[in-house]
Amino acid sequence: MRIALRKFGKILISRPQGREAFAAIRPSLDLSEPAVEIDFDGIISLSPSWADEFFSALRNIYGERVKFLPSDNLSVAATLRVLRESEAASRNL
Amino acid sequence: MMQNRRKEKPLLGIGEAAAMLHVSIDTLRRWDRSGKLKAVRRSERGNRYYRREELELFLQNAFALARTWAQSGIPPQLPSHYYCEVHPRFQSRLEKMGLYMMQREKLPDVAPLIVAVAGEIGNNSFDHNLGSWPDVPGVFFGYDINKRIIVLADRGQGIRATLQRVRPDISTDTDALTIAFTEYVSGRAPERRGNGLKFVREVAETYGLGVELQSGNAVMRISNRRGGLESDIAPHYIRGTLAKITF
Numbered sequence: 001m002r003i004a005l006r007k008f009g010k011i012l013i014s015r016p017q018g019r020e021a022f023a024a025i026r027p028s029l030d031l032s033e034p035a036v037e038i039d040f041d042g043i044i045s046l047s048p049s050w051a052d053e054f055f056s057a058l059r060n061i062y063g064e065r066v067k068f069l070p071s072d073n074l075s076v077a078a079t080l081r082v083l084r085e086s087e088a089a090s091r092n093l
Numbered sequence: 094m095m096q097n098r099r100k101e102k103p104l105l106g107i108g109e110a111a112a113m114l115h116v117s118i119d120t121l122r123r124w125d126r127s128g129k130l131k132a133v134r135r136s137e138r139g140n141r142y143y144r145r146e147e148l149e150l151f152l153q154n155a156f157a158l159a160r161t162w163a164q165s166g167i168p169p170q171l172p173s174h175y176y177c178e179v180h181p182r183f184q185s186r187l188e189k190m191g192l193y194m195m196q197r198e199k200l201p202d203v204a205p206l207i208v209a210v211a212g213e214i215g216n217n218s219f220d221h222n223l224g225s226w227p228d229v230p231g232v233f234f235g236y237d238i239n240k241r242i243i244v245l246a247d248r249g250q251g252i253r254a255t256l257q258r259v260r261p262d263i264s265t266d267t268d269a270l271t272i273a274f275t276e277y278v279s280g281r282a283p284e285r286r287g288n289g290l291k292f293v294r295e296v297a298e299t300y301g302l303g304v305e306l307q308s309g310n311a312v313m314r315i316s317n318r319r320g321g322l323e324s325d326i327a328p329h330y331i332r333g334t335l336a337k338i339t340f
Contacts, residue, residue, distance in 0.1 A: 009188075010188065010191070010192075011184070011187060011188045011191050011208060011212065013184070013187065013208070013209060013212030013213070013216060014180065014184060014212070014216055015216065015220060016180075017184075044188075044191045044192070044195060044204070044205055044208060045191055045204075045205040045206075045208040045209045045212065046205070046209065047209035047210075047212050047213050047216075047289075047292065048213070048288035048289060048291075048292045049212075049213060049216055049220075049288065049289060052288060073205050074202060074203065074205055074206050074300070075205035075206050075208070075209040076205075078206060078209070078292065078295060078296050078299070079209065079292065081295070082288055082291055082292040082295060083288065085277075085291070086277050086287070086288050086291070089276075089277040090277065
């Protein structure tokens with residue numbers, strides 16, 4: 001299953017909007033999917049607040065089955081890096 | 094910005110005003126007569142004086158205006174193109190800025206980062222003050238792509254007050270800013286938060302953006318030099334926050 005983030009907008013920055021995006025997609029999620037691919041094409045900007053809400057909720061359901069497709073967008077790379085660091089920091093608490 | 098510690102007069106004479114606006118004194122006299130920029134008071138000898146606030150407004154000097162708005166006991170009325178009272182307005186102006194930056198040559202690669210940084214700083218203002226705005230809600234959001242500067246400000250509770258809710262040991266604004274930029278701690282615990290300013294710092298250091306953020310009497314500057322976080326004491330106290338992004 002592939003989720004195209006551009007369907008949620010071009011500038012994915014706000015935490016409440018990340019929550020809302022997941023709430024919108026939740027009813028259509030098939031829990032038996034072997035993999036969920038995240039497609040970053042077509043967005044202008046992604047930031048940790050939106051991503052944290054959306055991907056954490058997605059991971060709660062799919063765990064390691066969430067896969068990020070490659071992207072040249074620098075904000076995507078920076079956001080995913082910060083989220084990994086944040087997760088590592090909270091595991092160390 | 095912080096190098097100029099000279100006390101700034103609220104009223105300027107016509108010569109000083111002309112210098113600030115880079116026009117001639119005759120031009121100012123003409124504008125006063127036509128109403129384009131009126132002098133606010135005259136002495137008995139007929140000298141014209143100008144309020145600094147109005148000159149800055151006229152100059153569209155976003156940073157000076159944001160600073161005045163953020164630090165004044167009674168804030169000036171903001172031009173509507175700078176004021177985002179609620180988050181949706183901020184989001185839509187941020188999108189407009191992002192789309193515009195994507196069309197400019199030399200910007201498309203870093204534009205997503207700049208938008209994300211501005212977004213995180215602006216969103217923090219709304220997230221951390223929702224329901225608790227001390228007086229004027231919302232943010233000041235101004236930018237000049239030609240001058241490569243973005244300015245954000247709020248009249249909220251400030252970073253120290255926000256973090257003290259979960260870290261009561263924080264006693265200074267400098268400590269609060271340092272923790273905000275270096276530790277993953279949330280001002281809205283137990284919610285998962287606290288990523289935004291770490292992201293801002295990493296992006297600024299990695300891609301050479303200049304970021305300056307003041308809250309209280311502390312200013313934090315991030316540059317792409319090694320060990321890029323510098324703290325300083327601000328000349329004027331700001332209860333909320335004031336940020337400048339340069340690129």
